[in-house]
Amino acid sequence: MTVPPLDPLLWRARLRREIVLRPEVRTAPLAEARDGLLADSVHSPEDVPAQPVAAMDGFAVRRADLAEGTTVLPVAADLPARPGEVAALRPGTAARIMTGAPMPDGADVVVEVESTDADPFGEAPDEVTLRLSHPPAAGRHVRAAGEEVARGALLAEAGDRVGAGLIGLASALGLSTLPVHRALQVSVVVTGDELEEALPGADPSAGVVRESNGTMLAAALRADGAQARVLRSGDDPAELRAVLEDASAGADLVITTGGIGHGAYDVVKLLLGERGARTSEFVHLALRPGGPQGAGALADGTPVIHLPGTPAGALVGYHLFVRPLIPGAGEGLRRVLWREPAEAAGARHGRSAAPGTAHALAARIRLAPDGREIAEPVPGRRLAPYGRAEAIALLGAGSLPVGDAADGPEPTVLVIAL
Known part of the structure; x- marks a missing residue:
């Protein structure tokens, strides 16, 4: 029996509920605390000024x-x-x-x-x-004494990102350290015999694809405050098993990309899915690109997220399903107005996709004269439009309505910033 595709937002909510990442807390000197995520609220130890x-x-x-x-x-x-x-x-x-x-x-x-x-x-x-x-x-x-900062006043809350202002304030108050979470440690495992390292000036051989997902996902992770390392594996299950064991050592989270489709060489699914260890669940979402997804835990208990191997699908999957798990990674989905040229909409609807599929489109955000945000699609296919995109816009049905009655006559869309 064919299982209907899952709503991508329901999958997102499930991952957020089941995978809670809590990096260790460390006491960081002020010089090292910049961009750290506060583990506890910080209060003033004294009045500023101390006297009138x-x-x-x-x-x-x-x-x-x-x-x-x-x-x-x-x-x-x-x-x-x-x-x-x-x-x-x-x-x-x-x-x-x-x-x-x-x-x-x-x-x-x-x-x-x-x-x-x-x-x-x-x-x-x-x-x-x-x-x-x-x-x-x-x-x-x-x-007056305490006019600027009163003794015991809240300076910053747990979960706030440490900026230069807080460092300056802490220093003015005699604080030499701040309690911050250690940066999240994430391993990215890229799979596929067809992949090769992108070397300057080298032409890809027949059947070879320049590897880009590892570099791309590592950049996204670092932008969200995590530390990333990239590992590669071919399509041999024994090799992948060894690479995953290495990847999970010291990691808070492992991400795989590729090998989760329906083919005979989808090694990640073969090793960890129903025909293998059964430690990961693989699903197909009503989402394009990025329909194949998965999640589970490795042998040592390290949580793992499985993203598709297509670069655009991996990028969409990261922002929808991985980024919400990273403490302090920033705002989530928000609703804005949508502007799409008729020819662009026609081309999109002309591509084969099951009814009810949500489309993830590269978009740029601009302000309307009345100050409202408007998302507009970036032309191009696959990964190309993401070279200048500012957000991913989700158009679709189910949990992703566009232009519903509550929004009035103007169509709206859910977007997540890149």
């Missing part, structure tokens, strides 16, 4: 000593922004103060130097004339 400081160059005064119009006060201190104890401000006096310097006890206002008769670049005067149209509010030009 001046937010302007000017004169620290007591608000109660200010009058409307002009106030003349003796200058009792000169306070640059540098370490050291600061004496309290006596009533009826002012202290020249620089931005970032600690406020003296008793002072609750900084009058900017532009509102005084003082030379901004000269020595501190013996007295200063303050010209104000009305007394300022208490706290004017003063940064």
